[in-house]
Amino acid sequence: MNRLTEKDDQGNWRLKGVRWEQLHEGQVITGELREKLYGALCKLMEYEDTGMDPEEVEEQMMRTFMGGGSL
Template sequence: MSVNEIVLKERDTLRRLTKQDEQGNWCLKGLPWKDTYVGQIITENTNEKIYGALCKLKDYENSGLDPEEACRLKERDTATKPIEHVTKFAPMYECPSCGNIDVYGQIKCDECGQRLDWSE
């Protein structure tokens, strides 16, 4: 795993509202399941965690994207290395997502919008 991939994974972990325990149960970060059981007093912390999650869910729903679309956009906006083809006169570069031939150094593919990574 590259340093960039590790940083992206850590960033995604920090942005998540949910986490999974060792048994595979999901909960809101910072809000143990026991705090949500029937009969529990809703503390200020519980209220803030639930309200924060609902606000983020609202923003997500207002985006109009379903989970698959959001994942597809995230993949498109993650820079990937173009495929280099050595030719007689000059190298050609192919978009790894759609196969379009792109110019060296352009930020994204003209055809599909995939971000391109030109770093060595």
């Protein structure tokens, strides 16, 4: 899975390739920024459509990788 977020050396996170300054009020949303935001929101929607919370996802992944279930 490709992550949509990244962290700097201090542990600050952001959407990969998007500086927080680009999201400040009054900033122009470029086509490239729009595509990144739309892509991240689509992934969030897909996750929410699973109906699973983060703990359930982790449990399912453990079962799958331990040879138990399927995703």
